[in-house]
Amino acid sequence: MRENSVKMIHMNQEIFSLPNIDYFILSFSNENRCFKALRFLFEKNVKINNIVLILYERYEGVEIDENVKIELKKCSQSIKIIRCGIKNEGQDGVELSKIGIGKNDTVGFDITGFAIPDIFRNLYVLNAIISIKYINMFYTEPKYYCYQNGLFTTYTKNAGEYSYKVVEEYNNSGNGKREILVCFLGFDRNVSKYVYDKVIPYETIIVNGFPSYLPKLKDISLLNNYELITTVGTEKIVSVRANSPYAAYNCLNDISKKYSEDLINICVLGTKPMALGAALYSLRNPEKVKVSFPYPERYRTNSSSEIGESWCYQISI
Secondary structure, eight states: OOGGGSEEEETTTSOOOOOOEEEEEEOOOSOGGGGHHHHHHHHTTOOEEEEEEEEETTBTTOOOOHHHHHHHHHHOSOEEEEEEOTTOTTHHHHHHHHSOOOTTSOEEEEOTTSOHHHHHHHHHIIIIISOOOEEEEEEEEEEEEOOGGGOGGGOOSEEEEEEEEEOGGGOOOOTTOOEEEEEEOOSSTTHHHHHHHHHOOSEEEEEEESSOSSHHHHHHHHHHTHHHHHHHOGGGEEEEOTTOHHHHHHHHHHHHHHTTTSEEEEEEOSOHHHHHHHHHHHHHOTTTEEEEEEEEEEEOSOSEEEEEEEEEEEEEO
């Protein structure tokens, strides 16, 4: 999949139009950017027949208050809500498959408010269960990340202990093949080294976001993943555009060709556009990959602030 074969639209700057959307799927934390794309579509008079709101208990303090209800009802008269407790991992996918989406419906999926493993799981349901072939994906970048005590090395998205697990919908054992860990770096300090120690791979490829949303973020990512980098070596670092799912997809395609006889274990700790590209590659190549993630007990709801650029990725799955 090459970037010029699928539309990547900068919603803030380019001429933008969409037909009516049958189902618009979103989730939210306490970050205002989670509603940016929905507001934009409303302003552009895009009719949304049904909003599917998936609410996760792992985001502390997030609830559907009166302001949220007003916001949603302004955009659609039909609001379908899926609630997911901490102990029922995967319930979102089960309920989404029953919501009434048909394979020929026009679907919008805003990944801004979703955790990374939930993006993988719900895309699997839309494609493998419901048989959706074409989808409009939306993402709004943060303008700033929130660092505890003002220090870059104190950034964390996750709260509590980790539990490293395979995302069940992408659980390829590899039948004894050598395992190549492909780790897309994030900002959470030393989480990547935790994953490496759990996997103990035959070889590790580190993927860093460059160019990133802001120039300094590339260096912050490298600094906060120092332990993994010093373990596997700087020669194992490759770079992809942080806001491009197609760059992430093509990166995985190149790695898979190089290690054609091995199992590719994909762990995305980086941006959600990277996760989208990795999910698309995994859906198209289930025999080559498995997907894993260090699940935290909870997610922080204020890990970023203000609203950055918004993107629409028009994708054939």
